[in-house]
Amino acid sequence: MKKLRFYLVAFMLAFLTMPILQSCLDSSDSSYPDSLLAIGTLEIIEGREYFFNLDDGDKMYPSDTTYIHNYELVDGQRVFVQFLPLEEDKPGYEYNVKLIQLQNILTKDIIPLTEETVDSIGNDRINVGNLWIAGKFLNIEHQFYHSNNPDKKHMLNLVINKTSEAPAPEDDYINLEFRHNAFNDEQREPSWGVASFRLDEIADQLEGKKGLKILVNSIYDGKRTYTVELNKKK
Known part of the structure; x- marks a missing residue:
């Protein structure tokens, strides 16, 4: 898997200090101390399968969506993505991740x-x-x-x-x-x-x-x- 770029870490540290975002994406949960935050555009592949085009042009595939419930998929929706990186590569994508939370922008x-x-x-x-x-x-x-x-x-x-x-x-x-x-x-x-x-x-x-x-x-x-x-x- 492609090594995560520093901008993801810096982005999370800067934005999680904002009160309104903390209420939407509670990364302070001790269950996910290593989770990261990125901004991307949701793109539907087919049916319920989708990925994220990140703002630096890279693609992120959510192999594990266990924690995502009742989220309405909208093609082209901008999203805050809280995630954990997975070690296994996903062909065609720079990042393969486990989703923690999604918050629409x-x-x-x-x-x-x-x-x-x-x-x-x-x-x-x-x-x-x-x-x-x-x-x-x-x-x-x-x-x-x-x-x-x-x-x-x-x-x-x-x-x-x-x-x-x-x-x-x-x-x-x-x-x-x-x-x-x-x-x-x-x-x-x-x-x-x-x-x-x-x-x-x-x-x-x-x-x-x-x-x-x-x-x-x-x-x-x-x-x-x-x-x-x-x-x-x-």
């Missing part, structure tokens, strides 16, 4: 922002940490404040601004906006998460571009623009 399409949808999409404050492109997805690590009331849902979207206030098009970059609607929820506690957005909607527009510019209404600094460079294949 918010996975959405990019949508248009119009005069009619401005209010419903919202523009409440939200912080952005890391942004990266993996395969056909733009991934955004984010943080916002909430009341910790399970009945209060927040909404996140990545939009193409088509209103009269849209920025002028640029030659080298596609302009997008990361929008948050808190639905008037009280801002008491911070929460952390990752959202993944399919780039299919703008695939044609990305031809010949250097990357993306993402406008965000941040919590502390107001409007900020983040630049994400495209991964050019040599």
Whole structure:
């Protein structure tokens, strides 16, 4: 089996310090002290058989799914994967693993922002940490404040601004906006998460571009623009 890369370990150590992820993936369970965490895209082979395309391009096959119950398989779903590596190789895959837990990542399409949808999409404050492109997805690590009331849902979207206030098009970059609607929820506690957005909607527009510019209404600094460079294949 291919030796696990350091990024998996570093990824787990960094993200397991976040309270919201600890509640979803309880790696502190002493039963699995050696478990690792990765992000990938679930791909269905046929029937109930599936694998994960990891963000570095490697493939992970779950030979042992004993601990996974009542999980709905959705082709193309982005997922946090908690796992234990197995020693036996699986031909065609870099990693052969035993799954411990799966936690879905918010996975959405990019949508248009119009005069009619401005209010419903919202523009409440939200912080952005890391942004990266993996395969056909733009991934955004984010943080916002909430009341910790399970009945209060927040909404996140990545939009193409088509209103009269849209920025002028640029030659080298596609302009997008990361929008948050808190639905008037009280801002008491911070929460952390990752959202993944399919780039299919703008695939044609990305031809010949250097990357993306993402406008965000941040919590502390107001409007900020983040630049994400495209991964050019040599």
